[in-house]
Amino acid sequence: MHTESADFLGGLRPVRSHEDQESDQKLFEWKDGPLVQAMRDGAMFLIDEISLADDSVLERLNSVLESDRMLLLAERVGGGDGDLEGEVEKLEAADGFQVFATMNPGGDFGKKELSPALRNRFTEIWCPQSRDRADLESIIEKNIRSDIHLRNTQDGTSGFGAAIMDFIEWFTSTNVGKRTTVSIRDLLCWVRFINICCEVMASPNTPSAMEVDDDSSTKPNQTKLSPEVAFVHGACLVFID
Ligand SMILES: Nc1ncnc2c1ncn2[C@@H]1O[C@H](COP(=O)(O)OP(=O)(O)OP(=O)(O)O)[C@@H](O)[C@H]1O
Ligand SMILES: [Mg+2]
Structure with missing residues (x-):
């Protein structure tokens, strides 16, 4: 499946229920993606087969994996929330937020290596195949x-x-x-x-x-x-x- 950054970060989705007054006018509203949700909740986040994701997706992770664990949600500008109108949300991960990623070695058929910048931000654990x-x-x-x-x-x-x-x-x-x-x-x-x-x-x-x-x-x-x-x-x- 093709993954794009909106799958991680979130995006504008059609408003399904028009129950409350405020959302009555809006056709679209911002919906947090799983990464943003995990950052807010201080949860663990697993990225399976990370090396298969597009570079455009992966480069958004770089700032999250810095020591200040920050994400600039540029996509959310004009997302409809009154308090954020015209501003870019700067999200800092809550305590407990951790990122895990898995991948097969770059030498495997069809697999590529992670960029050195991203790779440096992780602690690498090599899991040999069990032959016992x-x-x-x-x-x-x-x-x-x-x-x-x-x-x-x-x-x-x-x-x-x-x-x-x-x-x-x-x-x-x-x-x-x-x-x-x-x-x-x-x-x-x-x-x-x-x-x-x-x-x-x-x-x-x-x-x-x-x-x-x-x-x-x-x-x-x-x-x-x-x-x-x-x-x-x-x-x-x-x-x-
Ligand atoms: N230590 C283990 N004990 C029991 N079952 C295991 C163990 N290791 C792997 N398995 C079994 O092997 C299967 C494959 O494991 P898993 O999906 O974690 O592999 P993977 O490393 O993600 O492989 P891939 O690189 O193809 O994604 C699992 O469904 C699980 O049942
Ligand atoms: Mg797997």
């Missing part, structure tokens, strides 16, 4: 449906965490796999596939989005997959497709 087997296994186990398992559950797990991680360890040691990055999102995609395909099997009488045939109660259900087959197809979906 125990962590990834527990993320998989947490996300897999509790009624599906690959083998006996004596160790208290579904068996999917270990099986998926065994595959990943083998795959990333192959020539093709060495050139591939396997992200948590890939693992979760695989898990979601298993959850959906085994859902039908876990409750054969429940209509599901995958059943196209209304008469499914009398015919064998073509879409049902055993956990093992769903596991294999999930791997194909994520790593071949």
Whole structure:
């Protein structure tokens, strides 16, 4: 989605209700955007994928990130509020206001770096991708449906965490796999596939989005997959497709 500074700062919006006398005359009124609101409330403000925003948006942040945390709302001139008529609102952030931003490194496909001016105003925290087997296994186990398992559950797990991680360890040691990055999102995609395909099997009488045939109660259900087959197809979906 294209973001412009008005999405952050606010803008003139059509007046919908004409209940009170004062707004009776106005067609448009100023509406604070999320950044301005967070500054007034002293709230936290998260900018996801900051490096994908337009420079025109980002340069408005520079003054907010200075020590006096100030924003000149030039757009609001003539916004209709009597006390601000003809003046530019100078907004200072309330206590507690904090800005967080996330981005992927500039080297990634289609990503750019932040300008040095903006980058200097943040404290940078580099988050490496988690490769810890125990962590990834527990993320998989947490996300897999509790009624599906690959083998006996004596160790208290579904068996999917270990099986998926065994595959990943083998795959990333192959020539093709060495050139591939396997992200948590890939693992979760695989898990979601298993959850959906085994859902039908876990409750054969429940209509599901995958059943196209209304008469499914009398015919064998073509879409049902055993956990093992769903596991294999999930791997194909994520790593071949
Ligand atoms: N430590 C974790 N514990 C549990 N789940 C996690 C953890 N880290 C990531 N995930 C899962 O991975 C998914 C992707 O994480 P997230 O959306 O935060 O990634 P991202 O860094 O913003 O990725 P992108 O750069 O693509 O935007 C989340 O939906 C979450 O379920
Ligand atoms: Mg993200």
